[in-house]
Amino acid sequence: MNISIESSSTLTLQGFNLSSEAAIPAAIFAILGYVLIVFCNLVLLTTIIMNKSLHEPMYILLLNLPINDLIGSTALFPHIIKELLWDTRTIHFSTCVTQAFFIHIYATGAVFILTAMAYDRYVAICRPMRYNTIMNNSNVMKIISLVWLSNIFMIAVLFILLLRLPRCRSLLTHTYCDNPSLLQLVCANTSINNIYGLMTVAVTQVVNVGLIGFTYIQILIACFRNKSSDMRSKALQTCATHLIVFLIFECLGLFTITSYRLADISPHLRKFSGVAAMILPPTLNPIIYGLKTKEIRTKALKFFHRIVHPS
Known part of the structure; x- marks a missing residue:
């Protein structure tokens, strides 16, 4: 029995457990949500690429955020829309692993990109005279390369460790595929996977949250020392926007990760937080x-305006 299950390439997702009457409105909402995400992120992406005046370090770093958001959304939404429209909860193992890989790339990438953007704001506000030297084109490209290469390396190792283990289950206790839910299919010792997974989360959180915390403390100090009220207001507004985005993502992401290790957490709450993130x-x-x-x-x-009123 174990052998037949292990050799099966089809997995079953727990799904949303919606009635047929509720599934169609949910699917429409998901389609509209995906279209909105793709449209807004493509507008941001196109605006930065098409305007040379925005080819500055802050906007070049920001350019990576919509790219990362499109990766995560495209990994998630088509599968959810398909499940809601056709009431199918099965997924091929290779498709599931691919989806999980890109979802983890998105999650880790978001934290890394926001940290790089916080560093850029720190240099701009706290070291304005050296900004052009520190954040030159060469250094910006090094930062972007470090963000993506470290992200891909960490997640690749995570899934290499996962794929070496034999499966003996086929039911995923989540609405989409991720590393924790795939690990629950394994009937073998997962200590190495758990240690590595927790280590990557811990290191990522300590390094990135530590850097962001340090930069914002320094930015706040610099702002309150600055005698120009306009400059102070602009800096605080920029940083507040960045901080709100980071805190929303951090709270949802950490709750989802923690929920897998807490037996008392409602599975519906886990589904909600996971999808919301x-x-x-x-x-x-x-x-x-x-x-x-x-x-x-x-x-x-x-x-x-040029599109609507071409001249």
Whole structure:
């Protein structure tokens, strides 16, 4: 029996357990949500790429955020929409692993990118005279390369450790595929996987949260020392926007990770937090950064004006 289950390439997801009447509105909501995320992130992406005046370190780093959001959303939404429309809860093992891989790339990448953006703001506000030297094109590309290469390496090792283990179950206790839910299919010693997974989370949180905490403390000190009220207000507004995005993602992400290790947590609450962590940041990021950043907002409006009223 174990052999037949292990050799099976089809997995079953727990799903949302919605009635047929509720599934269609939920699917429509999911489709509209995905379209909104893709549209807003493509607008942000296109606006930065098409305008040379935005080819500055802050916006080049910001460019990575919509790319990362599109990766995460595309890994999640098509599967959810398919499940809601056709009431199918089965998924091929290789598809499940691929989905989980890109979802983890998105989650880790979001933290790394926001940390790089916080560092950029720290240099701009606390070391303005050295900004162009520290954040030159070469260093910005090094930061971006470090963000993506370290992200891909960490997640690749995570899934190499997972794929070496034999499976003897086929039911996933989640609405989408991720490393913790795939580990629950394994009937072997997963100590190494658990240690590595917790270690990567711990190191990522300590390094990134520590860096962000340090940069914002320094930024606050610099702002209160600055005699210009306009400069202080602009700096605090920029940092507050960045901090809100980071805190929303951190709270949802950490709750989802913790929920797998707490038996008393409601599975419905785990489903909600897991899906919310994949939906809210990609939806809010382009809206917050697009509306709050005057330069991006102005360029985006001019772009749409040219489309509607071509001359």
